Amino acid sequence: MNFANMGKMLKQIERMQQEMARLQEELAHRTVEATAGGGVVKAVMNGRQELVRLEIAPEAVDPADVEMLQDMIVAAVNEASRKAQEMVQGEMAKIAGGLNLPKIPGLPGF
Numbered sequence: 001m002n003f004a005n006m007g008k009m010l011k012q013i014e015r016m017q018q019e020m021a022r023l024q025e026e027l028a029h030r031t032v033e034a035t036a037g038g039g040v041v042k043a044v045m046n047g048r049q050e051l052v053r054l055e056i057a058p059e060a061v062d063p064a065d066v067e068m069l070q071d072m073i074v075a076a077v078n079e080a081s082r083k084a085q086e087m088v089q090g091e092m093a094k095i096a097g098g099l100n101l102p103k104i105p106g107l108p109g110f
Contacts, residue, residue: 019095024048032087034079036072043076045084047091051077 027047035042040060044053054077060069 016095020092023091023095027088027091030087032080032083034076034083036075036079037068041069041072041076043073043080045077045080047084047088049081049084049088051080 024047030047031044031052033042033044037060040057042053042055043051044055046052054073056069056073060072062068
C-alpha cells in the first residue's frame, strides 16, 4: 500500500468515526418495541439497548400465575434487545459499507 492510498484510507476511517459518533447519538433516540402474550406485555428499547419503557396490560396480571407474567416480560425484553441489535448493525453496515475500506481481519461486517 502506498502513502497516497494510506492517506485516503485514513480519511475514510476518520469520516467513518464521525458518522459513527453521529449515529450513536441518533440511535439513543430511536426505539424498537416487542410484545409477548398477544400484546399484553410490551418492551420498548432504544438503540443503546436500554429498556426505556415496559407496558403490562392489567389483564396480564394474574396473582395465581406470576410465573407466566415473568416469562412474558423476559420474552418481550429479549425480543426488543434482538431488534435493537439488528437496528444498530443495519445502520453501522450502511456507514461501513459506503466507505469502500479494505477488509480488516477480526472486524465483523467488514
